[in-house]
Amino acid sequence: MLPMPIADHDAITEELAETGRYVKVLWQSDDTLMFIARGRAYRSEFHINPSDEHMTVLKGEMKLHYRKPDGSEDIAVLKEGETIYTAAGIPHSPRFPEDAFLLVGERMRRSGETDSFQWFCPNCDAQIHEEFFVVDDYTKDPVSRAYDNFFDSIPARTCDKCHTVHPGRDFE
Numbered sequence: 513m514l515p516m517p518i519a520d521h522d523a524i525t526e527e528l529a530e531t532g533r534y535v536k537v538l539w540q541s542d543d544t545l546m547f548i549a550r551g552r553a554y555r556s557e558f559h560i561n562p563s564d565e566h567m568t569v570l571k572g573e574m575k576l577h578y579r580k581p582d583g584s585e586d587i588a589v590l591k592e593g594e595t596i597y598t599a600a601g602i603p604h605s606p607r608f609p610e611d612a613f614l615l616v617g618e619r620m621r622r623s624g625e626t627d628s629f630q631w632f633c634p635n636c637d638a639q640i641h642e643e644f645f646v647v648d649d650y651t652k653d654p655v656s657r658a659y660d661n662f663f664d665s666i667p668a669r670t671c672d673k674c675h676t677v678h679p680g681r682d683f684e
């Protein structure tokens with residue numbers, strides 16, 4: 513069979529809603545990675561990807577928080593049916609509700625590349641934690657693995673500068 517899979521968006525979003533899972537990988541080839549993601553209410557971290565990304569809102573609305581070169585935070589609001597291109601290296605945080613869905617395309621990571629996930633203090637905006645991951649297989653849901661470490665550690669969630677503790681799962 514030729515490698516030409518077809519992804520049914522409706523079927524996949526229904527499957528994610530029913531199972532409660534957050535990610536369904538459509539395919540991973542030598543070059544490209546495509547997946548559909550369901551929103552995570554708790555999402556607070558910024559992802560730094562060695563690959564470019566493009567994100568299309570399939571259902572609902574997304575607030576893509578991102579950090580400009582000077583470190584300040586801004587938000588791009590995307591409505592259903594819109595696509596955004598986010599170049600490699602831009603810290604970005606896709607925030608959308610649990611009943612909204614996003615189609616995401618990236619390239620497969622090259623040998624030696626590492627993704628990073630950064631959290632910032634909700635009080636003073638200092639960086640409080642960073643997780644590094646080698647993303648070799650997206651079906652392992654690297655975003656969830658990064659959060660396991662962050663949620664389970666009070667020191668990881670405590671700001672060195674102002675001592676505020678990040679609320680973790682209760683972040684809004």
Ligand SMILES: [Fe+2]
Nearest residue numbers: 633636671674
């Ligand atoms: Fe702080």
